[in-house]
Amino acid sequence: MGTVESVAPHEIRVSLDLDAPQAVALNAGEPQRFPRINGFVLIPNEIGSVVGIVTWLGVERSPFPKRTGLRDFGLVDLPYPLRKLTLVPLGTLKSRVVGETLVYELQRGVASFPSVGDPVSLPTAAQLRALVEARDVDRRVTIGHSPLGADARVSVDPDKLFGRHLAVLGNTGSGKSCSVAGLIRWSLEDAAAARVDKSKPVNARFIVLDPNGEYRRTFEDLGQVRLFEVVGGQIAESEKPKAQPLRVPAWMWDSHEWAAFAQAAPATQRPLLLQGLRNMRSGAILESGPALRLARMVGGHRVLLRDRVASVPAYTGRYKGAKDCGIQLDAFAEGLERYRGEIPAAEGELDALIGGIQSATASRRNEWTPPGENRPVVSFDDFSEGALEDVLVLIDKLLATLPSPHPLGGSNEDAPIEFDPTELAGHLEVLAGSAEFAQAAAWAGTLLLRVRSMLADSRVGPIAAPPQDITLAQWLEDYLGLPDGSNGSIAVLDLSLVPAEVLHLVIAVLSRLIFEALQRYRRLNGVELPTALVLEEAHTFVQRYLPDETISLAGRQCRETFERIAREGRKFGLGLVLSSQRPSELSPTVLAQCNTFLLHRLVNDQDQQLVARLVPDNLGGLLRELPSMPSQQAILLGWATPVPVLVEMRHLPKEQRPHAADPQFWGVWTGSEKREAGWEPVITDWTGDSG
Structure with missing residues (x-):
C-alpha cells in the first residue's frame, strides 16, 4: 500500500502507492476502511512487523513518481498530488506456530526500526485482532469491540483494571456513567460465567459513592444490592428500591x-x-x-x-x-x-x-x-x-x-x-x-x-448521631460486606441528600474507614480482600490544589484521604475507580497513580492538554479525536490494554443505565412527556414539616 519515506523514533512518514485503497481495502482478507485516523498498519522487518497507528493523513505536492519498468524517467519533474500518512510506532507484532495455527503476539517497544523505502502493508483480520485483543490470560471481561480493529472484542483483566486504579473521564452526556455501570455489571456477569457452578461471584466488592443518586436502580436485577440513603426524604414510587438509612456515626x-x-x-x-x-x-x-x-x-x-x-x-x-x-x-x-x-x-x-x-x-x-x-x-x-x-x-x-x-x-x-x-x-x-x-x-x-x-441540624443528626445504635462490626458488614460476601457484591451509597456542609466530610470518613479496615484485614490475615471503590464526580471531592484558591478543611481532608488511597490502596486490595468530567480539576497526585484510563469525549482545552500528558509523548496524537468522539465510544489506554484502542462500549439496556439522561425539554413542551406541577410535596420534603 506504500513505502516508508522518513523514519524518526517518534514518527514514521509513509508515501502511499498510486493504487493504494481510497476508502475501503479489499486486499486484507476482509473489507476494511482505509485510510483512517487511529487505524493500524504494519511495516515488516526481520523479527516481525513494526506496528504503526495513523495520526495524520493528507495530500502533498511531490515530484511525479518514477515507476520501475515504465518510461517515466525522462519526464520533467512537475508537482503531483501524492497521498501520505504519518504513523506513530507502537510495538512489534511477532508470529509463531502453535500446533498448526499461526499465532500473533504484540510486544511493546520497537527493537528494529524500518528503513526508508521499506514496504508498508495493511494488517489482516487475524493480525488486527491480535493487536486489539488482550492475551489469553487477560481475556476475562469483555467491555466492547474495536471499530478500527475488525470489530475484535476488547477484553480486560480486572486485576489490572481495578487493582491499579482506573480513571473514567469524559464530558456530560458522553457515556461516562454508563461505562462505569457497565464495567461493574460485566465484571460480575463474566466472573459468574467463569465459575464452575455458574453461580454469583463470591467476595466481589464494589462500593459506589454516588453524590447525584444516579445508581439507585442500576443494579437492581443483580439482586442483593445494598442501598443506603439519607432518611427522611420522600422518594418517587419509580425510585423506591429497598434502602437502609445512611449512617456515618460521629464516634x-x-x-x-x-x-x-x-x-x-x-x-x-x-x-x-x-x-x-x-x-x-x-x-x-x-x-x-x-x-x-x-x-x-x-x-x-x-x-x-x-x-x-x-x-x-x-x-x-x-x-x-x-x-x-x-x-x-x-x-x-x-x-x-x-x-x-x-x-x-x-x-x-x-x-x-x-x-x-x-x-x-x-x-x-x-x-x-x-x-x-x-x-x-x-x-x-x-x-x-x-x-x-x-x-x-x-x-x-x-x-x-x-x-x-x-x-x-x-x-x-x-x-x-x-x-x-x-x-x-x-x-x-x-x-x-x-x-x-x-x-x-x-x-x-x-x-x-x-x-x-x-x-x-435535622439534616446532619440522622447521619452523624443516628438514633439507632450500631457497632463498628455491624457497620463494616453493612457497608463493606460480610466476610463471606453473602450479602451482595455491590453497595450503592446515595449521597444526593447529604447536606453540602458535610458532604466532603462524609465521603472522607466513608473512604478512610473502608481503607483502614482493608489495611488491618491484610495485616491480620496475610491476604488482601479485593474491593473497588467507585467515586462519581471525582473532581468535586478530589480537588486540584491551586495556590490562589482556598479550600475548606473538609475538602482538604477529603482530597488527602483519596491521595492516600491512590498511593497505598493497591497494597491492601483497594482499587479506585474515579469518574470525572473535569480531569483538569482533579488532584495530580491521584491522577498520577491511575494506571488505566477510559477516555470519552472531552471538549475543554485544558482537559485535553492534561489527558495528553498522561500518555507517552509519541502517542499524544491519538487523543486528538477526543473532542469529536460520539457517545458510547472511548479510548482505552494504560496498564489494562496492550495498545491504546478505540472501544465501542457494550450496549446497556435503558433499565440498567444510571439515571443521568438529558432532560426532555421538547417532550415536556409538546405534551408527550407529562409532568405534575405541584410544589407542596417538594416543600414538605425540603423542610421536613409534614404538618
Missing part, C-alpha cells in the same frame, strides 16, 4: 475529621477538641450525679462570660451587648436554682453565686409594658467589666467545690470507640473551665456553638 470520625467538622483553630481550639475526644473514647464522662452536671453547666457559662469580658472596649469599660448578657445571666440564675439543696458541700458558694447574679442584673434591669400589650418588655443597661468579673470570681469559687474529671490522659483520639457525640460539647465545656485549658477557654465558645449547631 467513628478521627481527630482530623472532627477538626474539619468543627472548624477548630489549630493553636487554640484543636488541643481542647483532641483532649475531649480522648476522654470521650476512654469513658471519662460516664460519671454522673448532680455535682458533675452542675459543674458542666457552670463551666459552660464561665466560658461565655469570659468571652464577653474579653470583648469589653478598653476605652469605655462597658459591654455593649447588654440585653444578651442580661438574658444569659437570668437564665444562668434560673438554672442554678434547680440545684439548691442537692449539693450540701457547695450550698454556700451556690447561694453566693445566685445572689451575685441577681445583684448584677437587678440594678441594670428595665421593665415596661407597651400600650396595648399584656406582657412586659425587659431590657438591660450596659454591663461594666467589673460587674462581670465579680460574677466570674463567684463562679470560680463554686467550681472549686465541685468535682471535675481530670482532662489529661484517655484513649487514642482516633480510635473508633463508641461514645455519644451529643455529649461532646458538654464535656468540652468542663474541660474549658479547667486549669489545664485556661488559655483555650476564651476561644471555646465558638467551637462549642459549631459542634452543637451542626449535630442539632
Whole structure:
C-alpha cells in the first residue's frame, strides 16, 4: 500500500502507492476502511512487523513518481498530488506456530526500526485482532469491540483494571456513567460465567459513592444490592428500591475529621477538641450525679462570660451587648436554682453565686409594658467589666467545690470507640473551665456553638448521631460486606441528600474507614480482600490544589484521604475507580497513580492538554479525536490494554443505565412527556414539616 519515506523514533512518514485503497481495502482478507485516523498498519522487518497507528493523513505536492519498468524517467519533474500518512510506532507484532495455527503476539517497544523505502502493508483480520485483543490470560471481561480493529472484542483483566486504579473521564452526556455501570455489571456477569457452578461471584466488592443518586436502580436485577440513603426524604414510587438509612456515626470520625467538622483553630481550639475526644473514647464522662452536671453547666457559662469580658472596649469599660448578657445571666440564675439543696458541700458558694447574679442584673434591669400589650418588655443597661468579673470570681469559687474529671490522659483520639457525640460539647465545656485549658477557654465558645449547631441540624443528626445504635462490626458488614460476601457484591451509597456542609466530610470518613479496615484485614490475615471503590464526580471531592484558591478543611481532608488511597490502596486490595468530567480539576497526585484510563469525549482545552500528558509523548496524537468522539465510544489506554484502542462500549439496556439522561425539554413542551406541577410535596420534603 506504500513505502516508508522518513523514519524518526517518534514518527514514521509513509508515501502511499498510486493504487493504494481510497476508502475501503479489499486486499486484507476482509473489507476494511482505509485510510483512517487511529487505524493500524504494519511495516515488516526481520523479527516481525513494526506496528504503526495513523495520526495524520493528507495530500502533498511531490515530484511525479518514477515507476520501475515504465518510461517515466525522462519526464520533467512537475508537482503531483501524492497521498501520505504519518504513523506513530507502537510495538512489534511477532508470529509463531502453535500446533498448526499461526499465532500473533504484540510486544511493546520497537527493537528494529524500518528503513526508508521499506514496504508498508495493511494488517489482516487475524493480525488486527491480535493487536486489539488482550492475551489469553487477560481475556476475562469483555467491555466492547474495536471499530478500527475488525470489530475484535476488547477484553480486560480486572486485576489490572481495578487493582491499579482506573480513571473514567469524559464530558456530560458522553457515556461516562454508563461505562462505569457497565464495567461493574460485566465484571460480575463474566466472573459468574467463569465459575464452575455458574453461580454469583463470591467476595466481589464494589462500593459506589454516588453524590447525584444516579445508581439507585442500576443494579437492581443483580439482586442483593445494598442501598443506603439519607432518611427522611420522600422518594418517587419509580425510585423506591429497598434502602437502609445512611449512617456515618460521629464516634467513628478521627481527630482530623472532627477538626474539619468543627472548624477548630489549630493553636487554640484543636488541643481542647483532641483532649475531649480522648476522654470521650476512654469513658471519662460516664460519671454522673448532680455535682458533675452542675459543674458542666457552670463551666459552660464561665466560658461565655469570659468571652464577653474579653470583648469589653478598653476605652469605655462597658459591654455593649447588654440585653444578651442580661438574658444569659437570668437564665444562668434560673438554672442554678434547680440545684439548691442537692449539693450540701457547695450550698454556700451556690447561694453566693445566685445572689451575685441577681445583684448584677437587678440594678441594670428595665421593665415596661407597651400600650396595648399584656406582657412586659425587659431590657438591660450596659454591663461594666467589673460587674462581670465579680460574677466570674463567684463562679470560680463554686467550681472549686465541685468535682471535675481530670482532662489529661484517655484513649487514642482516633480510635473508633463508641461514645455519644451529643455529649461532646458538654464535656468540652468542663474541660474549658479547667486549669489545664485556661488559655483555650476564651476561644471555646465558638467551637462549642459549631459542634452543637451542626449535630442539632435535622439534616446532619440522622447521619452523624443516628438514633439507632450500631457497632463498628455491624457497620463494616453493612457497608463493606460480610466476610463471606453473602450479602451482595455491590453497595450503592446515595449521597444526593447529604447536606453540602458535610458532604466532603462524609465521603472522607466513608473512604478512610473502608481503607483502614482493608489495611488491618491484610495485616491480620496475610491476604488482601479485593474491593473497588467507585467515586462519581471525582473532581468535586478530589480537588486540584491551586495556590490562589482556598479550600475548606473538609475538602482538604477529603482530597488527602483519596491521595492516600491512590498511593497505598493497591497494597491492601483497594482499587479506585474515579469518574470525572473535569480531569483538569482533579488532584495530580491521584491522577498520577491511575494506571488505566477510559477516555470519552472531552471538549475543554485544558482537559485535553492534561489527558495528553498522561500518555507517552509519541502517542499524544491519538487523543486528538477526543473532542469529536460520539457517545458510547472511548479510548482505552494504560496498564489494562496492550495498545491504546478505540472501544465501542457494550450496549446497556435503558433499565440498567444510571439515571443521568438529558432532560426532555421538547417532550415536556409538546405534551408527550407529562409532568405534575405541584410544589407542596417538594416543600414538605425540603423542610421536613409534614404538618
